[in-house]
Amino acid sequence: MKSYPEYALRIHHGAEKIASRGRPVFPCKPDKSPYTPRGFKDATTNPGQVNAFWNRYRDAQIGMPTGKHSGVFVVDVDRLEALAELDPQLQNELHETLTVRTPSSGLHFYFNHIEGLTNRTGQLPEGIDIRGEGGYVIVPPSEGYTIEHRAPIGDVPERLLEIVSKKPARETEWTEPGVKVDIETGPIPQGGRNNTLTSIAGRLRACGFEHDGIEDALLRINAERCTPPLGETEVRKIATSVARYSPGKAGPDAETLAALEAIEQCFWRSEWAGMGGKSERSVVAVLIKAARRHGRLIPGGIEISMDHRTLALAAATSRRTVGKVLKRSEWLGRGQTGSGTKSGTIVIKARAKVPHSYHQGGIEQKNSASGETLRAPRLRWSAPGIRRLGKSCEAAVDYLDRAGGVMPLEELADVMGVSRIWDFRRRVVSRLEKAGVVECSANVVSLGAEWLQALNEERVNTGEIAAYRRDMARYVRERVAYAKRHENRPEHAPTHEEIAALEDARHARRMRLALEALRAPGSGPAKNLQLFMNGELHNVEYLVRSILHFHHAPAEKLELWRDPVLEAGSVVVSEISPVGDVPHQLDCACEDCLYPELRYARPYRGAVG
DSSP: OOOHHHHHHHHHHHHHHHHHTTOOBEEEOTTSOBSSTTGGGGOBOOHHHHHHHHHHOTTOEEEEEOBTTTTEEEEEESOGGGGGGSOHHHHHHHTTSOEEEOTTSOEEEEEEOOTTOOSOOTTOOTTEEEEOTTOEEEOTTSTTOEEEEOOOOBOOOHHHHHHHHOOOOEEEEEEETTEEEEEEOSOEETTSHHHHHHHHHHHHHHTTOOHHHHHHHHHHHHHHHEESOOOHHHHHHHHHHHTTSOSOOSOOOHHHHHHHHHHHHHHHHSOOOHHHHHHHHHHHHHHHHHHHHHOEEETTEEEEEOOHHHHHHHTTSOHHHHHHHHHHOSSEEEOSOOBTTBOOEEEEEOOSSOOOOSOOSSSTTOOOTTSOOOOSOOOOOOBTTBOOOHHHHHHHHHHHHHTTSEEEHHHHHHHTTOOOHHHHIIIIIHHHHHTTSEEEETTEEEEOTTHHHHHHHHHHHTTHHHHHHHHHHHHHHHHHHHHTTTTSOOOOOOOHHHHHHHHHHHHHHHHHHHHHHHHSTTOHHHHHHHHHHTTSOOOHHHHHHHHHHHTTOOGGGHHHHHHHHHHHHHHHHHHHSOTTSSSSOTTOOSHHHHOGGGTOSSOOOSSOO
């Protein structure tokens, strides 16, 4: 076996070679899980980034995403016996393309990617999986992966495409208010019963089913489809385990997407006037994006599970602003109340009709290059001393992105409801142009080639990313404090008797410290006390200040120390001289002691510290 450095170098060079051919790669652990936070979404063809990955993770395997980014999809055969269940012609066609042997003696058959092909196996035998859009594979020269048959990557056999694309029969009997979940009806063989039932339970929970509904569905599916069925106790454990998770994260169905499309059309045609309107627009935009992922259709609108802190971070605004928007907005309403670790819900209200607007043209028949809208991050308002792009620029970028990246200046101003075009160009477009987000020529505005990167760099330069991280850290602290609110109980409020006892203790401590200072031979307080006894000092404040200076106590505490010092001085005086031998006592009320300013032209500056 080769030494580790040689193996690491071979993997490193292999990753660079694959990336140079235009296929993105990312580092994976020996157990095939990703090293990077976002997994295959962090895959790259950038040579510098690839080099940095494998310099940091020297034992990494080479992961490659399947689908449109790499241009391939893979038939993953873990159980070779499953190949015999395919017809002979398809078996021969599989072995004609590039084939890789895996560490478990399985096979990977590589084919050219076809749009729309995901990880769905269709009606392929158990033991054969598909790695399409949204998946990834480990590729040679990773350890244990070797090329079994070197050949050009072929096109998908028609028979295989037919099997993969064919959907099993479905039933739609599992319903709850406002929810209908499709469940596959194929048999569940031994060895996959727990995983399959857990997956079904997860889909039901994601669509809002509660414990009882999940349990009933699993018991029926177990009896009808599992061979042999699991014990009822095991099925109930699965239902109980899955029901602990928060609902509402399932992808929306076609009906929900249709309702969301109508809401989004209304969103683009609406006017958002003033700072409050533009902040409201950011909040609604974030909720529309969230609804695309896990919105839930209910009577009156689309419900999204999201807490106010997360919404404020995503909308680049404050939690207070989010609360104000929810109170006044005609677009939004409050849904279910959160409890414990479960977030509350927010409802995007269904719009009865599209509001009238004079700027409806321009963006209606166009789509962005990716087919997706609202891709830009939400931008923050300027802060004292910090000039930022702000939410007007945010809206301009959104309209440009929706229009395919190019719009005439006059049309862009029109859809944003701005009448003074040159003022709009100076205040919005020129700032985006300076940041490298847009380009202008002959009154046409277009997004730059790297507009999203330029926008994020501007966010870094103006402190938006730093502010986002500060807010996120503060929200995390608030969540932790709320979660531990029962552990960190407030201290017991003291009674009047306890407060009086505490004040007596403090008084006694100050008197003890004053006695210590007055009895110290040659100290400033002792000299001042002697001057007082001789009638040369009349202002008690000088004596108090000298004791504070002796103990390095702050001068602001003078009034608190006055009575303890008088009592301590009286004790020391009685120790030094009998009563009547001292010209002036510390509590003397003669005219000279009460009005020392009449006697002295300036304050005494003797031994006071």
